[in-house]
Amino acid sequence: MAKKRKQSEKEASSELIKKKEEFSVERPKRTLLGWKDKDVEEKKQNDSPFFRNKEKVLVTCSRRIIFRYRHLMLNVVSILPHCKKDNKIDSKESKGGALNELVELKNCSSCLFFECRKQKDLYLWMAKCPNGPSVKFLVNAVHTMEELKLTGNHLKGSRPILTFSTNFDNDPHWKLLKEIITQIFGVPKDHRKAKPFHDHVFVFSIVDDHIWFRNYQISVPHNEIDKVDRGGLDKMTLVEVGPRFCLNPIKIFGGSFGGPTLYENPYYVSPNQVRTHVLLAFCHFLQIIAKRCDLGWDLLYGSLPHYKIFKPTTLSFKHQSSQHEY
Amino acid sequence: MSVLSKRPSLNKMVDDDMEDYSEDESAFDSESESESEDEEVMLTEPSKKSIYNRDGLLERLQDISWPDNVEWIHKLTIDVNQEQKVDVNDDLTRELAFYTQALEGTRKAFEKLQAMGLPFLRPTDYYAEMVKTDSHMQKIKSRLLVEKKRIEEAEERRKAREAKKIAKEVQAQKTKERSKQKKDEIESVKKWRKQRQQSGYPSGDNEDMNLPFEDGKSFERSQKKRPYVAPGDRSGGKGKQGGGKFKNGMDKKKKTRDHRDSKFGFGGRKGMNKQNTSDTTNDLKGFNKGDFSGNKKRKR
Numbered sequence: 355m356a357k358k359r360k361q362s363e364k365e366a367s368s369e370l371i372k373k374k375e376e377f378s379v380e381r382p383k384r385t386l387l388g389w390k391d392k393d394v395e396e397k398k399q400n401d402s403p404f405f406r407n408k409e410k411v412l413v414t415c416s417r418r419i420i421f422r423y424r425h426l427m428l429n430v431v432s433i434l435p436h437c438k439k440d441n442k443i444d445s446k447e448s449k450g451g452a453l454n455e456l457v458e459l460k461n462c463s464s465c466l467f468f469e470c471r472k473q474k475d476l477y478l479w480m481a482k483c484p485n486g487p488s489v490k491f492l493v494n495a496v497h498t499m500e501e502l503k504l505t506g507n508h509l510k511g512s513r514p515i516l517t518f519s520t521n522f523d524n525d526p527h528w529k530l531l532k533e534i535i536t537q538i539f540g541v542p543k544d545h546r547k548a549k550p551f552h553d554h555v556f557v558f559s560i561v562d563d564h565i566w567f568r569n570y571q572i573s574v575p576h577n578e579i580d581k582v583d584r585g586g587l588d589k590m591t592l593v594e595v596g597p598r599f600c601l602n603p604i605k606i607f608g609g610s611f612g613g614p615t616l617y618e619n620p621y622y623v624s625p626n627q628v629r630t631h632v633l634l635a636f637c638h639f640l641q642i643i644a645k646r647c648d649l650g651w652d653l654l655y656g657s658l659p660h661y662k663i664f665k666p667t668t669l670s671f672k673h674q675s676s677q678h679e680y
Numbered sequence: 681m682s683v684l685s686k687r688p689s690l691n692k693m694v695d696d697d698m699e700d701y702s703e704d705e706s707a708f709d710s711e712s713e714s715e716s717e718d719e720e721v722m723l724t725e726p727s728k729k730s731i732y733n734r735d736g737l738l739e740r741l742q743d744i745s746w747p748d749n750v751e752w753i754h755k756l757t758i759d760v761n762q763e764q765k766v767d768v769n770d771d772l773t774r775e776l777a778f779y780t781q782a783l784e785g786t787r788k789a790f791e792k793l794q795a796m797g798l799p800f801l802r803p804t805d806y807y808a809e810m811v812k813t814d815s816h817m818q819k820i821k822s823r824l825l826v827e828k829k830r831i832e833e834a835e836e837r838r839k840a841r842e843a844k845k846i847a848k849e850v851q852a853q854k855t856k857e858r859s860k861q862k863k864d865e866i867e868s869v870k871k872w873r874k875q876r877q878q879s880g881y882p883s884g885d886n887e888d889m890n891l892p893f894e895d896g897k898s899f900e901r902s903q904k905k906r907p908y909v910a911p912g913d914r915s916g917g918k919g920k921q922g923g924g925k926f927k928n929g930m931d932k933k934k935k936t937r938d939h940r941d942s943k944f945g946f947g948g949r950k951g952m953n954k955q956n957t958s959d960t961t962n963d964l965k966g967f968n969k970g971d972f973s974g975n976k977k978r979k980r
Binding site for chain 2: 404405407432433482485486487499500502505507508509510511512513514515516517518519520521522523526527529530533534536537540542543549550551552553555557559561562564566568570572574587590592595606608614615616617618619620621622623
């Protein structure tokens with residue numbers, strides 16, 4: 355008896371739920387501005403029926419990447435819900451081909467490749483696959499999300515608002531970079547991992563011919579959330595979440611990870627050259643001191659702790675080799 | 681080789697023989713400046729060899745860009761005007777510029793989203809996985825708290841220091857005032873005396889009025905030191921106690937006795953040392969407090 359009654363109760367409740375659902379479907383959707391008519395909404399959605407963003411980004415890094423840069427990569431992975439992370443890849447000459455294959459295997463349409471060289475320099479490749487273009491950046495001023503001074507936090511997978519400074523529209527290469535960045539960093543609408551709110555904002559700003567990246571959380575005082583139209587916007591504050599980095603574009607290639615060079619940064623100096631330059635300056639400084647103090651060349655250099663490093667022959671050799679950067 | 685402007689001269693120097701450096705004396709200064717260089721180096725003037733394929737870039741842009749009629753909701757991009765040129769090396773203004781850009785962009789975006797009637801801020805009861813874990817946020821919170829505490833403590837210390845300084849000043853002011861008042865009073869008494877004298881009361885007439893405070897001293901205990909005399913002892917001290925009575929034999933013994941008497945007191949009041957006052961009666965230091973076990977035993 356008891357069982358029967360339970361069943362009947364269940365049925366009744368399910369019927370109730372059904373009724374409720376029907377009822378709720380019939381009700382027009384309530385929004386901040388009031389009641390919304392259904393047909394208007396449908397119209398809007400039908401505006402561009404053919405377009406659907408299916409961007410997928412492959413994120414990988416090179417072997418022997420240092421932990422700081424690896425953490426940066428992991429942070430990027432955490433803020434891009436539409437990305438796929440893959441194993442480390444040897445950064446050899448042939449890495450372009452391997453990467454292209456990998457991207458195709460993973461069904462991705464673009465790629466972020468963090469390449470660490472000499473345990474100190476980080477290069478970032480952004481590529482649209484399979485047929486280009488691709489960009490190579492030098493990454494500076496890296497701060498990861500783990501740093502405690504970045505106090506913000508936001509939903510994992512919510513779609514960011516991308517803000518660009520207007521000087522992205524000045525030159526064609528900046529325009530191209532802007533397009534690539536919007537496609538890679540913008541989370542596709544209705545992505546299955548994306549959440550339906552917007553609680554963080556990305557900043558891409560060109561200052562001093564570098565692209566600076568920032569990620570802020572949008573925080574509105576709790577009781578103001580439903581009053582944004584009535585001055586809640588003024589009380590909005592931003593809290594930085596991280597990561598931070600600064601991209602210095604080096605080259606833009608026509609294809610993905612290769613192809614004809616379309617753009618070359620005329621101001622760019624590779625970090626290797628910078629180091630050599632400093633070393634050379636120091637060497638010259640020593641020579642002059644030696645001359646002034648009437649010290650013998652060998653005597654001065656012999657007294658230095660790292661005799662071999664400052665030996666002039668090694669220096670000139672190093673210097674010549676540094677021209678063949680990439 | 682042509683990349684760095686300073687390069688050629690440098691290069692020559694290294695390739696040169698060590699001996700022929702006589703002509704390069706002047707180069708010393710310019711080179712020592714370049715020593716203090718940062719990691720980030722940019723060329724001062726663009727290199728001429730660099731490639732810039734304008735048409736190619738635009739063509740590629742055409743290739744990859746989305747169709748024009750794509751709705752904004754797919755892109756979520758906002759362009760924000762940068763008002764001034766930002767100095768890169770000034771951290772504060774740079775970050776401020778980014779912050780304002782983000783803020784302005786968000787406002788614009790929210791207005792657009794609202795016009796479309798889409799929700800954009802999560803409700804307070806919407807919980808989901810966040811980018812940073814709870815444990816990490818706990819760390820951040822504890823750090824913030826520690827920092828706040830440190831700042832507060834520093835503030836307190838600073839305040840205390842200032843208060844101390846002020847108190848000192850106030851104290852000095854007070855003592856000054858007091859001494860001034862005293863002086864004034866004495867002055868007034870002197871004046872009064874003079875007036876009295878002038879008005880016909882001769883000083884010889886009333887010698888008793890020649891009070892001790894009139895010559896600038898107040899009613900103070902005489903500061904004469906009595907050697908080896910206890911404070912309450914009125915016997916007069918060493919000087920008053922009979923010396924010279926016994927000149928031989930007992931003399932030495934008597935002397936030490938006298939000395940001790942004068943030191944520890946003999947005769948006279950004992951300086952109220954052994955009487956109870958309200959303080960001593962209230963002081964329970966000498967008693968065992970709280971241990972009433974003995975009493976209990978007795979009761980049983």
